[in-house]
Amino acid sequence: AQKITQTQPGMFVQEKEAVTLDCTYDTSDQSYGLFWYKQPSSGEMIFLIYQGSYDEQNATEGRYSLNFQKARKSANLVISASQLGDSAMYFCAMRGRAGTASKLTFGTGTRLQVTL
Amino acid sequence: ETGVTQTPRHLVMGMTNKKSLKCEQHLGHNAMYWYKQSAKKPLELMFVYNFKEQTENNSVPSRFSPECPNSSHLFLHLHTLQPEDSALYLCAVRAGGLEDTQYFGPGTRLTVL
Numbered sequence: 001a002q003k004i005t006q007t008q009p010g011m012f013v014q015e016k017e018a019v020t021l022d023c024t025y026d027t028s029d030q031s032y033g034l035f036w037y038k039q040p041s042s043g044e045m046i047f048l049i050y051q052g053s054y055d056e057q058n059a060t061e062g063r064y065s066l067n068f069q070k071a072r073k074s075a076n077l078v079i080s081a082s083q084l085g086d087s088a089m090y091f092c093a094m095r096g097r098a099g100t101a102s103k104l105t106f107g108t109g110t111r112l113q114v115t116l
Numbered sequence: 117e118t119g120v121t122q123t124p125r126h127l128v129m130g131m132t133n134k135k136s137l138k139c140e141q142h143l144g145h146n147a148m149y150w151y152k153q154s155a156k157k158p159l160e161l162m163f164v165y166n167f168k169e170q171t172e173n174n175s176v177p178s179r180f181s182p183e184c185p186n187s188s189h190l191f192l193h194l195h196t197l198q199p200e201d202s203a204l205y206l207c208a209v210r211a212g213g214l215e216d217t218q219y220f221g222p223g224t225r226l227t228v229l
Contacts, residue, residue, distance in 0.1 A: 004158075033216060043204050044118075045220035052214070091159070095216060102216050103172070104208075106159040 002027045004092050004107035011112050013082045020067070021077040021110045023092035029053075031097045034075040035104070036066065039089040048090075051075055082114045119143040120209050120221035128227045131197060137224045139190040139207030147210035148190040149218065150182060154203040165190060197228045 003026040013019035025034065036048040051059045051066045059066045067076040075094075079086055092107045119142045129135050139148065150162040164172035165184040179201075181193040190207055204225050208218040 035217065037220075042222065043206075043225060044222040045206060045208075046118075047217055047219060050215045050217055102210065103161055103164065104159075104218055108156075108158050 002029070002032075002094055002096065002105040004094055004105055006092055006107035006110050008110045009108075011110055012115060013079075013112065014115055015084060016081055018078060018080045019082055019112065021079070021090050021092075021112065023075045023077065023107060025073050025075060025092070025094050027073075027094065027096065029096040033095050034066070034068070035093045035095075036064070036075075036077045037091045037093060038086075039091060039109070041088070045091070049077070079112075084114050084116075087112060087114045118219045118221065120207060120219055122205075122207050122221035122224050124224055125222060126225050126227075128229065129194070129197065130229050131199070133197075134193070134195040136194065137192040137205055137207075137226075139192075139221055141188055141190075141207075141209045141221075143209055143211070143219065144187075145209045145211055146187060147212070148184060149208040149210070150190070150192050151206040151208060151220075152203050153206060153223075159206070163192075194226075197226075199228050202226055202228045 005024045032053045034051045038046045049061045049064045051068045063080045065078045089109045091109045093104045095102045121140045123138045148165045152160045162176045163182045168184045183191040204223045206223045207221040211217045
C-alpha cells in the first residue's frame with residue numbers, strides 16, 4: 001500500500017518569496033513516481049511537476065522544483081518567487097510502477113496563501 | 117487547457133433524479149479515471165478504464181454507474197444519490213510513457229439535495 005502525508009494544512013508566504021511545501025511518502029515499490037498538483041478554487045487539478053524514483057537529479061519546471069530525498073522518503077515542492085496566482089491547494093501524489101492502469105494516491109493537501 | 121473537458125461544471129439534483137456526468141478527452145490516451153473529492157478528504161479513486169474496459173471499481177456504491185463507450189468519452193451515471201454524495205467529481209486521463217502522468221478535467225461540482 002502507498003501513503004502520502006502532507007503535514008501542513010495551510011501556509012502563508014509573501015509575494016516574491018520562496019516557499020516549501022512538505023510531502024513524505026511510504027511505499028514498498030522499488031519503482032514509483034511522485035507528482036505535485038495545484039488546485040485553484042475553480043476546482044481543476046493542474047499537474048505541476050514529476051519526479052521518478054530513479055531520477056538522480058531533482059525535477060524542475062520553471063518556478064517549481066522538487067526536493068527529492070529518497071532515503072528520507074520526502075518529495076517537497078519548492079515554489080520560488082511566489083505570485084498571487086499561486087494561492088491554491090497543493091496536492092502531493094504518488095503512483096507505483098508505471099504501466100497499465102497505474103493509480104495515484106493523494107495526500108490531504110496544503111492550502112497556500114500568497115500575501116502582498 | 118489540459119485536453120480533458122467535463123460537463124456539466126455544476127449540477128444540483130434531488131435524491132430521486134437520474135443524471136449523467138460526461139468526460140471527453142482530446143489527448144488520444146487509453147486510460148481514464150473517475151475520482152471523487154469530498155470536503156476535507158483526499159481524492160478517492162472510483163473507477164478506472166483501460167482501453168474501454170473497466171479495470172478497477174474501488175468499492176463504489178451501485179448508484180454510481182460508469183460507462184466508457186469509446187476511448188474519448190467517459191460517463192458517470194447517477195441515480196438515487198444521497199446528500200453525502202455531494203462532492204467534486206474529477207475525470208483524469210493517463211498519458212502513459214515514462215512519467216505516466218494523469219491529466220485532469222475541470223471537474224463537476226455535484227450537490228445532492
